[in-house]
Amino acid sequence: AATYSITDTVDIHVEARAWQRPDLEVAGVVVAGQSTAFIAEQVDGLRAVIFVSLIITLLVSLAAGWIVSGRALRPLRSLAETTDEIGATGDLTRRLPPSNADDEVGALTASFNAMLERLQAARTELTESLRRQQQFVADASHELRSPLTTIRNNAGFLAERADASAVDRRDAVAEIGEESDRMARLVDDLLALARTDGDLAPDRRPLDLSALTRDVVGRSDINLEAPDPVDVNGDRDALYRLILILIENARRHGSPPVEIVVRRIDSSGVIEVRDHGPGLRIDEYDRVFDRFYQADSSRNREGAGLGLAIAREIVMAHQGAIAASNHPGGGAVFSVRLPAI
Known part of the structure; x- marks a missing residue:
């Protein structure tokens, strides 16, 4: 067998085999050859297909990567833009x-x-x-x-x-x-x-609201109704001041007698302080707890309008609630609710 080059890219593969038939007294040589041009053409075509496929694959990959990265980075670009706008304008209402x-x-x-x-x-x-x-x-x-x-x-x-x-x-x-x-x-x-x-942090300990109110009232002419113990967790000094503020407010803005009721309602200890004054307008129910607020009828009276504001802060520090209203029989009523134990 032998290979002969016809051109730089085309070869001919030749193979010769001797044979003989003694019975026929025949002998000879068989020579067969095949050109590699067809194989070369197929290889060249395959190379072209692979090259084009690689180019197309690369372009598709680049395009897909650009699209995917663009979508992935879009929120980040929006984040950067929003941050810059907030820094420039101070507008914290902007959102992504x-x-x-x-x-x-x-x-x-x-x-x-x-x-x-x-x-x-x-x-x-x-x-x-x-x-x-x-x-x-x-x-x-x-x-x-x-x-x-x-x-x-x-x-x-x-x-x-x-x-x-x-x-x-x-x-x-x-x-x-x-x-x-x-x-x-x-x-x-x-x-x-x-x-x-x-940030008032009261020193809360178990105490009896009824007994505390009796201590505040003392021997004054206040009508106190506190027949049963009402136990709460509270700061004695702060709650003493709270009750005193409510009493002074009732005396300042109303006529005697001042009436106080201490009782337990459901899971709350309740203190109600009533005066016999002109009462409050409906629009004053919340405003009376504002700092320096004074009703027109009390302008000529002593006080700076801070007592009820202090009372509200004390109640809030005890996780309670305070409200103002008018009594059906006349006068204003201030109700305090504190968590009972």
Whole structure:
């Protein structure tokens, strides 16, 4: 067998075999040959097909990768754009479109939107807190200015009017003392509110509301109805102040007698304080607990409108509720509910 090259790419494979037939006295050589041109053509065609297939596969892979990566990175680009817009405008109401994909990108989108919700809530709370502080400072300044003006005027009168009568001088000194006491009470109330604003943490222990109320009332002319023990977990000093505030408020805005009922209703210990005054307008049921709020009928009375605000903070610190209403028989009623044990 032998191979002969016809061209650089085409060969002829030749094979010769001798044979003979003694019975026929015949002998010879058989020569067979085959060109590799057909095989070369098939190989070249196959190479072309493989090359084109590789090109097509590469292009398809690149296109599919571009599409998939574009879809996968779209939320990330949106995240970056939203972050830039929030940084530039401060608009925390912006949100990423919710993702239906149950993967890391979907989890990232949900986490980012949740973070924006928390930031928006925190900013809203901070803005409201700053507004309340500014209003508080303005109201406190106003309340302090009134007694200071009175004290200054009377001090000026005493300094400039040496010829004033003994009665006028005594009245001026008495008024200075009264306004000084008013300022002292106001400062005490402001300090109490400052402590409640600092997240009041009452020292709660088991106590009997009925017995505590009897201690507050003492031998006064208050009508107290507290026949049975009412046990709650509470801070004795804070609840003592709460009851005292409600009593002072009833005395200041109503006519005697002040009536107090202490009882247990379901799972709550309830204190109800009623006065016999003009009562409240419906729109005042909630407003009376605002800081420095005073009903028009009480403008000429002592007090700065802080007592009920302090009372509300004490009740809230005990996970309770306080409400104001009018009694069917006349006068206002303030009800406190505390979790009973």
